[in-house]
Amino acid sequence: MKRNRLPAVTGVAAAIVVGLVLAGCMFFTRPPIERITWYVSSWSEQATLPTDVSLSLYFDGDGYAGSTGVNDFTGKLDRNGHTLKLGEPHLTTRETGTWTQQTAERAFLTALPQITRWDVQGSSLTLTGGDREFVLVTR
Numbered sequence: 001m002k003r004n005r006l007p008a009v010t011g012v013a014a015a016i017v018v019g020l021v022l023a024g025c026m027f028f029t030r031p032p033i034e035r036i037t038w039y040v041s042s043w044s045e046q047a048t049l050p051t052d053v054s055l056s057l058y059f060d061g062d063g064y065a066g067s068t069g070v071n072d073f074t075g076k077l078d079r080n081g082h083t084l085k086l087g088e089p090h091l092t093t094r095e096t097g098t099w100t101q102q103t104a105e106r107a108f109l110t111a112l113p114q115i116t117r118w119d120v121q122g123s124s125l126t127l128t129g130g131d132r133e134f135v136l137v138t139r
Contacts, residue, residue, distance in 0.1 A: 043111070
């Protein structure tokens with residue numbers, strides 16, 4: 001009696017296709033920090049932000065953008081695994097805010113190029129570099 005081998009071959013082929021699809025998804029999923037607006041909740045220099053200060057970051061591909069609550073900025077981004085290099089931010093606006101806002105803006109923008117690592121835990125993103133640590137959250 002001859003056995004039909006088609007179901008066995010079909011099963012093996014299906015398993016290979018599923019494996020390739022899953023492997024492809026691993027390489028083409030976006031990093032968990034991209035296309036999310038992250039808001040700074042604290043950083044090593046300031047445990048909590050003053051109520052009139054709102055700092056945010058948004059990562060996409062090889063660039064980043066953000067807001068200091070007064071001005072918007074953009075910059076280049078190099079990422080490899082959990083290492084991160086933010087290029088010097090370029091302000092796209094030149095508005096003036098309160099003294100507190102301007103002081104926070106200057107400190108934040110000066111610190112960004114020093115960031116070297118990132119880590120996501122739940123809805124918190126921690127950026128570290130040098131002696132600074134920023135904790136950002138989604139809203």
